[in-house]
Amino acid sequence: MRSIVYSRTGSSSVLSLAEREPATPGPGEVRVKVTVSGVNPTDWKARAGGGAKPAFDEVVPNQDGAGVVDAVGEGVTELAVGDRVWLYLAQHERPTGTAQEYTVVPAERAVKLPQGIGFDVAASLGVPAMTAHRALTVHEFGPARLSPGSLDGRVVLVAGGAGAVGHAAIQLAVWGGATVIATISSDEKAALARAAGADHTVNYRVDDVAAQIAALAPEGVDHIVEVSIAQDAALDAQVVANHGSIAYYATDGGGDAALPVWPTFAKNVRIQGLLLYTVGDAALSAAAEDISAALRDGALPVGAAAGLPLTWFPLEETAAAHDAVEQGAVGKVLIDVSGDNR
DSSP: OEEEEBSSOSSGGGOEEEEOOOOOOOTTEEEEEEEEEEEOHHHHHHHHGGGOOOSSSSBBOOSEEEEEEEEEOTTOOSOOTTOEEEEOSTTTTSSBOSSBSEEEEEGGGEEEOOTTOOHHHHTTOHHHHHHHHHHTTOOTTOOSSOOTTTTTTOEEEEESTTSHHHHHHHHHHHHHTOEEEEEESSHHHHHHHHHHTOSEEEETTTSOHHHHHHHHOTTOEEEEEESBHHHHHHHHHHHEEEEEEEEEOOBTTOSOOOOOHHHHHHTTOEEEEOOGGGSOHHHHHHHHHHHHHHHHTTOOOOBGGGTBOEEEEEGGGHHHHHHHHHTTOSSEEEEESSSOOO
8 A cells, every 4th residue: 555654753855655565453443445634733743853753663644534444353343344434643642644545543533424424524624623622612611512502602712713723613613503703814814714604703913803802792702712822812811701711722823821810810711721632532532423413414514615725635745735734724735545536
């Protein structure tokens, strides 16, 4: 099979196309014939390494993807050969991810796709949708799970509404019944956030952001999904509601944030960091179940018309796909592993 591999960290030039034998699934595992691989910032950052050596002698990158179950290991009963699935954390604590024609994963990381859901949607879930789910479910007074009506009466602020996590957060919040405000940096990105379902957009480069948000949510924002806590901590503290939550999932804008003590103290604000790799199995399982329910309801479409433009690369151009994500490509970058999807 064709695999993209690297044996040392560094720029995308460390990636190469190689022929490898498909692995055999062990107990509790499944092998998936990968159709589409999704690329996230975590993928290129892990490959870049920051000076560290890879955890394994050879690594196949990419955490997310979609395909068809090809073989099942001993003890697997919830999946069968021929099932269409979406994958999450395929490469977490394992040497091989989805940038290859076949991949073996723990059965719980392969989630059965509802009928009619395309592989483009499926490969766009994983890290973005599960991160968004977690960000929307850490509020002190719930909900701990998402479903239609679970966010009725609540206001959600999504920072960076045109990004992949922002897009999923908008869609899941709308599915849950929330009023959604998204911050964006251009008219083009405002159009994407609105296509995803945002009720309001605020351009943080030209608007008085706090005043605009306060006018839209005079009682404050209940849930904040934050991509840049270092940059936005003061704004978030200003606009968050009493007992509101600020869930941050990235370190964009710097490694340190100055916490505005008085407003967060006075409002009983919950500030929650989140990282999928360490969030725990219960949160991952809940996210997988709720995302699947949202898929069945048609709540998570992708593509430009749905606010998430897709950029495709063939498997042999995985390095270019990594570069596109690193350079801030708008929307979602996907790798057409099978050659049948673009």
